Amino acid sequence: MTAPAPSNPATRAPLPEFLDPADRSRLAASAAAADRSGRPDLDAVAVLRRTGLLGLAVPYAYGGAGADPVELNRHVAEVAALNGSAAIMLFQHYAVSSRIVEQGTPDQLADLLPRLASGEWLAASAWSETGAGADKRNLSTTGRRTEGGGWVLDGAKSFTTSAGLADVYLVLVRTGQAPVAGAAGTGYGAAGQTFFLVRGDNPGLVPDTSLPLAGMRGSATGFVSLRDCRVADTDRLGPAGEAAAIIARVRESGATLGAVALGLAQAALDCAHDHAVTRGLLAHQAVRHRLVDLATEVEAARAAVERAGRRDSADPGTTTLHSKLCATAAADRVMTGVEQILGSAGYAEAHPLNRYRRDARAVALMGPTNDLCRELVSTSWTR
Template identity: 65%
Template sequence: MTGSVKDTRTTGPRAAAARIAPALRGTLRESAARTAITGAPDKDLLADIRASGLLAAAVPVAYGGAGGDSSEVNRLVEQLAAVNPSIAIIAFQHFAVTARITEWGSEEQRATILPRLADGTWLAASAWSEPAAGAAKQNLASTAERLDDGRWVLNGAKSFTTGASLADIYLVLVQTARPETGTSGVYGASGQTFFLVEGANPGLVPDLGLDLTGMRGSATGFVTLRDCLVGEDDRLGPEGRAPQIISGVRESGATLGAVALGVAQSAFDLALDHAARRGLLARPTVRHRLVDLETRIESARAIVERAGARTSPTPGLTTLHSKLHASEAAEEICLEVARLLGSAGYATGHALNRMLADARAVALMGPTNDLCRELVATTWPS
C-alpha cells in the first residue's frame, strides 16, 4: 500500500493531552544522571513510559492513539529531551516507525500493530544503518531472499540501532535486489525494501556492545540478522521502494531538532540557575550573555515548530534545516554555558558534560548533519 491512506489523526484535546506528569519527569531526570554513568538502559523507566500513554502520541485515534500531528510529537520529544535525551531519542524512533506504518502499512498491519504501539505493549525501533553502508545507506550488505514458500530470509548486521534489545518490533532496511546502475539517490538505493521484524524473532539478535559517549541510556547497539524468517505480510510498502519511503520521512515534519532543542533548553536552565545562585545576574555582561543564549534557543524553537506545522512550501527542506540549526545551536549553547560556569562545570559528573555529549550525538544521528547538507544542496539548480 502506498502513502495514500486517509489521515485519521487529529490535533484535538486527546493530542494536546500528551504531557509529561511531574512524577514521571522527576524519574526521567534521575534516570538520565544514573544511566550517564552506567551506560545501561533503564528498563524500569521504560516500563513507566510504556504505561504512561506517551507512546500513543503519534498513533491515529482510529487505532487507539492520541492522534498527535508532527507539531505535537515535536513538542513531546522536546519535553522528554529536556530531562532525558536518551528516552527522547527512543521515543522519537518509536514515533517515526509508527508514522511509517500509518502511511505505508497494509490495513492488517495497521490494525494489528498500531494498537500495540499505542498502549505501550510494543516499543518500535529502526534498524537501517550498518557498518559499511555510509550515512546515505547506499551500500547495504544486509539482504533478504524470497523463499519458494513466499517467506523471506534476512541476513546481515545493523549498527547504531537505538532501542536494541528493548524494542518489540524493528523496521529493518535490507537489499532485496541488486541496485540498478545510476538509479541511486542521495539517500538509499534501488532494490531496497523494509520489513517489520518482531523482537521475539529468533533470527534477530541484539547486541549492546557499543559504548557511546552520549545518549548512554538509549540502548543504541547492533542488531544481527541470522537466517531471520519473516512473512510476505511483514514487508512494509512495495518491494524495492524503500528509498521512496525514506524520502517521505522528512516530509512529515517530525524532526530530531526537537531532541537538540530540549537539550539546549536544559543547558540554558542550568546556566540561569547557576547565575542566580551565585548572584551573577546583577552583572549586565552575564545577563546579556544569557539573553543571547535564550535568543538562540527561541530561534531553534521557531524552525522546529515551523517544521512540525508543515507551513513551508518545502516542508522536507525545513525539516532538514531544523535538524541542522537546532543540533548545532545546542552544541554551541552547551559550550557557552561551560564557559559561563567555569570550574564549576569542569567536574566529570557535572550534568553539563552529559548535555554536551548528548547534543553532539544528535548531529551524528541519521540523517547525519553532513548528509542533511547534501540533501539540501541537491535541491539547488545545477
C-alpha cells in the same frame, strides 16, 4: 492503505500533559544513572510505556492520540530536556509508528498500531550498516524470497537505538540488485531496497548493546544481527524494492531530530540560569545579557523545529533538514556559552552539562547525519 486521519488539529483541544512531576524526576534521575553505567535506561522505557507518550503518533481509531508533527516535536523536546536517551528512543518509536500508519496493510494497522499506542510495544529502526554510508545506499544486508513465499533476512545493522528493548524493528534490507559501487546519488537509500517489520522475539534477530557510547548512553544503541531471520511476506512494509520512496517521505512528515537537540539546549540553558540565581550572578548585567543571547539561540531553534512540524513551506522536506542543522548548531553554541558561565563548576565529572553536550553531539551524527543533511539540501538547489 492508511488509517483514517485524525480530526483537524486546529479545531480540537490540545493534547494533555503526559509527564507529572514524579515522571519528570524519574526521567532525569534515570538519565544520570544510565550515563554513569552505560546500560540501557530501563526506568525511562517504563515511563514511556506507562504515560501514554508512545501512542502520540497513532491515530485515534487505533487507540492513539492522533498528534500532529508540531505536537510530536514538542513532546520529544520536552523529554529530551530531561533524558536525551529516552527522547531518541521516543523519536524512533514515532518514526516507525508513522511509517506503519502511512504504508501498512489493513491487517498490519489492526495488529500493530493498538500495541504501539498502548505502550505494550516499543518500536525501533534498524537501517544503518557499517560501510554502507550515511545515505544507506550500499547495504549488504539482504532479503531473499523462499519457496513458500516468505523471506530470509541476513546481515548486520549498526547504531540501532533501543536494540534489545524494542518489540518490533523496522529493518531496511536489499532485495534487488545492489547499486554500482561508487555510483553518485542525491537521495537517501537506493532502488531495490525493502522494509520489513521484524518482531523482537524472532530467533533470527540477535541484538548486541556492548558498544560503549560517548553520548546517549542509556539509549541501548548497538548492533542487530540478522541470521537466517525468517519473516512472512505479510511482514513486509510497503512495496518490495521501493523503500527509497518511503524514506524520501520521512522528511516530509515534519518530525525532526532537531527536537532532541532543542530539548538538550533548553536543559543546558536552565542549568546556566539556575547557576546564575544560586551564585547571585543575575546582579551582573553582562551575565544577564549573555543568558538572553543563549535564550535567543534556543528560541530560534524552537522556531525552526516548529516550522518543520507545520509543513507549511514550499519544500517541507528541506525545511525538516534545515531544522536539524539549525537546532544542533544552536545546541552546540548554547553548550559553549553555558560552559563559560558555569566556569569550573561545569567541569565536575557528574555535572549534567557534560551529558547534555555528549548527547547533543550524538544527535548531529544520527541519520541523516548533519553532513548528509547539508548534501541533500545543496543538491536540491541543482534540481
